[in-house]
Amino acid sequence: xxxxxxxxxxxxxxxxxxxxxxxxxxxxxxxxxxxxxxxxxxxxxxxxxxxxxxxxxxxxxxxxxxxxxxxxxxxxxxxxxxxxxxxxxxxxxxxxxxxxxxxxxxxxxxxxxxxxxxxxxxxxxxxxxxxxxxxxxxxxxxxxxxxxxxxxxxxxxxxxxxxxxxxxxxxxxxxxxxxxxxxxxxxxxxxxxxxxxxxxxxxxxxxxxxxxxxxxxxxxxxxxxxxxxxxxxxxxxxxxxxxxxxxxxxxxxxxxxxxxxxxxxxxxxxxxxxxxxxxxxxxxxxxxxxxxxxxxxxxxxxxxxxxxxxxxxxxxxxxxxxxxxxxxx
Amino acid sequence: xxxxxxxxxxxxxxxxxxxxxxxxxxxxxxxxxxxxxxxxxxxxxxxxxxxxxxxxxxxxxxxxxxxxxxxxxxxxxxxxxxxxxxxxxxxxxxxxxxxxxxxxxxxxxxxxxxxxxxxxxxxxxxxxxxxxxxxxxxxxxxxxxxxxxxxxxxxxxxxxxxxxxxxxxxxxxxxxxxxxxxxxxxxxxxxxxxxxxxxxxxxxxxxxxxxxxxxxxxxxxxxxxxxxxxxxxxxxxxxxxxxxxxxxxxxxxxxxxxxxxxxxxxxxxxxxxxxxxxxxxxxx
Amino acid sequence: xxxxxxxxxxxxxxxxxxxxxxxxxxxxxxxxxxxxxxxxxxxxxxxxxxxxxxxxxxxxxxxxxxxxxxxxxxxxxxxxxxxxxxxxxxxxxxxxxxxxxxxxxxxxxxxxxxxxxxxxxxxxxxxxxxxxxxxxxxxxxxxxxxxxxxxxxxxxxxxxxxxxxxxxxxxxxxxxxxxxxxxxxxxxxxxxxxxxxxxxxxxxxxxxxxxxxxxxxxxxxxxxxxxxxxxxxxxxxxxxxxxxxxxxxxxxxxxxxxxxxxxxxxxxxxxxxxxxxxxxxxxxxxxxxxxxxxxxxxxxxxxxx
Numbered sequence: 001x002x003x004x005x006x007x008x009x010x011x012x013x014x015x016x017x018x019x020x021x022x023x024x025x026x027x028x029x030x031x032x033x034x035x036x037x038x039x040x041x042x043x044x045x046x047x048x049x050x051x052x053x054x055x056x057x058x059x060x061x062x063x064x065x066x067x068x069x070x071x072x073x074x075x076x077x078x079x080x081x082x083x084x085x086x087x088x089x090x091x092x093x094x095x096x097x098x099x100x101x102x103x104x105x106x107x108x109x110x111x112x113x114x115x116x117x118x119x120x121x122x123x124x125x126x127x128x129x130x131x132x133x134x135x136x137x138x139x140x141x142x143x144x145x146x147x148x149x150x151x152x153x154x155x156x157x158x159x160x161x162x163x164x165x166x167x168x169x170x171x172x173x174x175x176x177x178x179x180x181x182x183x184x185x186x187x188x189x190x191x192x193x194x195x196x197x198x199x200x201x202x203x204x205x206x207x208x209x210x211x212x213x214x215x216x217x218x219x220x221x222x223x224x225x226x227x228x229x230x231x232x233x234x235x236x237x238x239x240x241x242x243x244x245x246x247x248x249x250x251x252x253x254x255x256x257x258x259x260x261x262x263x264x265x266x267x268x269x270x271x272x273x274x275x276x277x278x279x280x281x282x283x284x285x286x287x288x289x290x291x292x293x294x295x296x297x298x299x300x301x302x303x304x305x306x307x308x309x310x311x312x313x314x315x316x317x318x319x320x321x322x323x324x325x326x327x328x329x
Numbered sequence: 330x331x332x333x334x335x336x337x338x339x340x341x342x343x344x345x346x347x348x349x350x351x352x353x354x355x356x357x358x359x360x361x362x363x364x365x366x367x368x369x370x371x372x373x374x375x376x377x378x379x380x381x382x383x384x385x386x387x388x389x390x391x392x393x394x395x396x397x398x399x400x401x402x403x404x405x406x407x408x409x410x411x412x413x414x415x416x417x418x419x420x421x422x423x424x425x426x427x428x429x430x431x432x433x434x435x436x437x438x439x440x441x442x443x444x445x446x447x448x449x450x451x452x453x454x455x456x457x458x459x460x461x462x463x464x465x466x467x468x469x470x471x472x473x474x475x476x477x478x479x480x481x482x483x484x485x486x487x488x489x490x491x492x493x494x495x496x497x498x499x500x501x502x503x504x505x506x507x508x509x510x511x512x513x514x515x516x517x518x519x520x521x522x523x524x525x526x527x528x529x530x531x532x533x534x535x536x537x538x539x540x541x542x543x544x545x546x547x548x549x550x551x552x553x554x555x556x557x558x559x560x561x562x563x564x565x566x567x568x569x570x571x572x573x574x575x576x577x578x579x580x581x582x583x584x585x586x587x588x589x590x591x592x593x594x595x596x597x598x599x600x601x602x603x604x605x606x607x608x609x610x611x612x613x
Numbered sequence: 614x615x616x617x618x619x620x621x622x623x624x625x626x627x628x629x630x631x632x633x634x635x636x637x638x639x640x641x642x643x644x645x646x647x648x649x650x651x652x653x654x655x656x657x658x659x660x661x662x663x664x665x666x667x668x669x670x671x672x673x674x675x676x677x678x679x680x681x682x683x684x685x686x687x688x689x690x691x692x693x694x695x696x697x698x699x700x701x702x703x704x705x706x707x708x709x710x711x712x713x714x715x716x717x718x719x720x721x722x723x724x725x726x727x728x729x730x731x732x733x734x735x736x737x738x739x740x741x742x743x744x745x746x747x748x749x750x751x752x753x754x755x756x757x758x759x760x761x762x763x764x765x766x767x768x769x770x771x772x773x774x775x776x777x778x779x780x781x782x783x784x785x786x787x788x789x790x791x792x793x794x795x796x797x798x799x800x801x802x803x804x805x806x807x808x809x810x811x812x813x814x815x816x817x818x819x820x821x822x823x824x825x826x827x828x829x830x831x832x833x834x835x836x837x838x839x840x841x842x843x844x845x846x847x848x849x850x851x852x853x854x855x856x857x858x859x860x861x862x863x864x865x866x867x868x869x870x871x872x873x874x875x876x877x878x879x880x881x882x883x884x885x886x887x888x889x890x891x892x893x894x895x896x897x898x899x900x901x902x903x904x905x906x907x908x909x910x911x912x913x914x915x916x917x918x
Contacts, residue, residue: 060821090824092824093822093823093824093825100815105814106815108819109838109913110837110911111834111837120823124824157913157914171823172822172823
């Protein structure tokens, strides 16, 4: 694979959290990459580490309690984990932007849309806030907000949920970043609005050449717009490949279980609890493969050895001692 | 009986872990012991005059010095603890009992009863700070009983508010419905089922009220509206000290220090108790 | 906004009325004959009758109430000691108290908010513990004692500030600090708590994710939200100062209304006592009203309702 086309590559990322109860081993050897202008879905249950991964990329992980023990986050070939906070200020919002789950609370309630947008634009473009106004309006137009001049003067609570998420996206895209990290961007929205927002993200990719990491717990959304998908379980990447490979030929028993439990797109299900058992406590995770207590294909080796993420077939990575299809290796 | 309260020992362990609360508890206990044992530990009669040593500073014989009439300030401070604590405790106890009852009734029945009780208390709360106590003492005249009455009226609305708030949030619990289903009457439900579960904020409030009461007692004393001389009272003694600050600064320091340490003890203890009873709040 | 203003004003009216009735009733709530109380213990029966006439104490209560209130405004209510209209006595004194409280609330909010923010941002460090420890000190401090100590240090020993009286700015410093210390402590605690809550909000994470520097996020995006509840506390503290200033005024010989009330208690000048208490309670209610409205200005979510 040609390295140049990878806009982002995460290597052996290991993140722990120090809590009163003990050390939470939140991410263990996370490896994945994203090609330019692609949409990567990161899927997993609550607590699987998908959000921690996102915050580590932008270095917004609160430290302490978070601790990055190991790993690299290569963005256009440069390791973000080695950047100074000042350098990160120029990367966040300008090269890498984020949008969040809850548009109600993600925008500041006591400032107008204009204030929040022009602050960011003037910070990055080194122009006055007045000069930033037309850029902000253009960003709102880009995300198809009718009457952007009016919306600029509004406070977040005066907008509908879908409108707020559009404003959020406009804010994120206002400085034309290369990478957008979307953390469950549609979970809090109702179904029709959800579809509109997904369509908008797709369109932004087409128009701006944007690369996107979409964090979700909904395989239906992944199927809808992603090019590739990384499945996370208990702080590990268990399977990572193109959307086609994963859907047609899942290798990891966990992926398999998730796919069998896909809820229809119009029914948002919080728990993917069709697989028996519960997500393990990451203070004292299971030995060997963290999935083994819930796995129907468990072997003796699964309890002892941690499976590595290997490329079982070209472009198809899995971390499993007993993957589907391929039999025991 | 529904038991949502955490056991006494759990709370106790948290208090002990919290250094400030432990310090506060220690101070409170120490002052209480000093107050109770005043007749035995005070080196002199607090009112015994020795005009030859008038205004003398601290010495081995009189560690805190003596006042204008040659009275031993240490003894007066020790006896002052007895006065302050007995008055504040009585007032907090009475206002606590009345306030809890009124607040509980207001919260449990809501509607018109609630409106009347709470609006009346709003009125009392419209007199800022110490002014209400001043107004009451102004009319009734200074004296121990009037001081207790003033402090009681002053603290009553606070207890009522806190109790009302917790009763309202508590009364929609299932155990209340259950009690009603088995035919318990309102009085029983309120006082035997709901109130025991509201006790922790009330206890915290009581501790904090002790601190305020001690401040108000000494404040009124300082204004000449509290305990009248020659009874040893910290605030009253301080108001005399003001005149002699230049020649006898020790007169102004030790009674004030006693107030400060006592109030701080109650505040530290109340703060720690609050953290121990509501561990979730701690990080907010 | 206009609706809100009208509603709050309407709500304040019954409270103001109640407060005025309570102040009026002060004299009548005590068991016994008000005329005898005003006259004092040693008064002759004739003196008591004179006072009964003068204060119209035989009239029904509501008539007395009305003449108390109207007398206050038209100057018919007179001080027993000076025979001046009560209103003329209390208003200038109140202005002095107001001046002192205003200076004090300004200083204490500035200190309280600054240290509250620092404590929140440096939470669970020694700085935080120090600030919080000091704030408990401040709350526990009897203000008249603090006044005495400050006077001892700065006036008697160092001789750099006047020990009392009214004059220029230097006369305001000691009483201002004395009166404000508890408020500074309370405001610091409130700011810290509010700031900690706000710093955990999603919109702070959003602001950080857009690349705005942390300092700007805290000073602009977090602070405006965090200050909303703090404003309420500052307003309440200001109200308390108006009433609580009496102790400070007494220490520093500041000619405020609180001191006039206390002095009048000793000289049994009940019209002045009642009117003074009424004025302070009145302003206290109005200050609270103002705080409610300020709240609405700061928080656009309330403004709309």
